Amino acid sequence: MSNPLSTWRRTQAGIAVFGVVACAALALWAYRPLDLQSTRIEMDDADVPPVDGLARVPQPLDQSVFDVRLWNPPPVPVVAVEEQSIEQPRRVPLQLDLLAIRSTEHGHTAIVFDRSSDTILEIAVGHTVQQFEVTSVTEREVLLARGNDESVLTLAQPTDGIISELKDVLNVQGGAS
Numbered sequence: 001m002s003n004p005l006s007t008w009r010r011t012q013a014g015i016a017v018f019g020v021v022a023c024a025a026l027a028l029w030a031y032r033p034l035d036l037q038s039t040r041i042e043m044d045d046a047d048v049p050p051v052d053g054l055a056r057v058p059q060p061l062d063q064s065v066f067d068v069r070l071w072n073p074p075p076v077p078v079v080a081v082e083e084q085s086i087e088q089p090r091r092v093p094l095q096l097d098l099l100a101i102r103s104t105e106h107g108h109t110a111i112v113f114d115r116s117s118d119t120i121l122e123i124a125v126g127h128t129v130q131q132f133e134v135t136s137v138t139e140r141e142v143l144l145a146r147g148n149d150e151s152v153l154t155l156a157q158p159t160d161g162i163i164s165e166l167k168d169v170l171n172v173q174g175g176a177s
Contacts, residue, residue, distance in 0.1 A: 095130060098142055098153035108137040112153065 095116040101108055109124045116130065123142070127134045132144035132151060142153040 094132070094144070094151050094153075096144075096153060098155055101137065101139060101142070101155060103139075108139065110134075110137050110142045110153070112142070 095114060097113040097115065098110060099113055099120070100111045102111070107125065109122050111120060111122050112129065113120050114129065121129060123129055123134050123137075125134050125137055129144070132146045134142060135145045136143040140155050144151045144153070
């Protein structure tokens with residue numbers, strides 16, 4: 001019984017020897033000198049038989065064919081120019097909530113909650129809140145204006161009974177100018 005490892009080694013050694021011999025034979029064959037005698041055949045244009053009955057006349061070479069560009073690069077892409085539009089100023093939503101409107105001897109005043117400063121304000125015509133001027137206070141709405149921009153705060157329901165409770169519970173800051 002033979003050892004499988006030694007059999008495998010003998011097989012690998014035989015393959016390696018065959019490979020080395022084959023590489024050496026190919027190298028000798030590739031680099032051996034050629035013993036062919038090169039013979040040059042001299043021909044004149046007169047010896048060439050005419051094709052289709054026409055005599056072959058040598059034509060002068062037109063050198064202008066070498067001046068033609070074989071490859072033309074693509075043109076530079078045209079970038080569209082965006083028109084610059086005049087942007088409208090972004091409207092910031094009003095940060096006021098109308099809580100109540102009450103009647104006084106001088107007219108109506110509105111009680112609003114300013115979300116940006118987390119305060120409750122009592123405002124009347126002529127006061128300024130968040131850069132808006134109070135232009136009108138009626139029984140149901142407050143009209144605020146800043147330049148050409150106007151905003152309207154409207155009551156959802158009448159608030160006659162809760163105004164007195166609201167003033168007692170909350171510390172109301174009067175007249176934000």
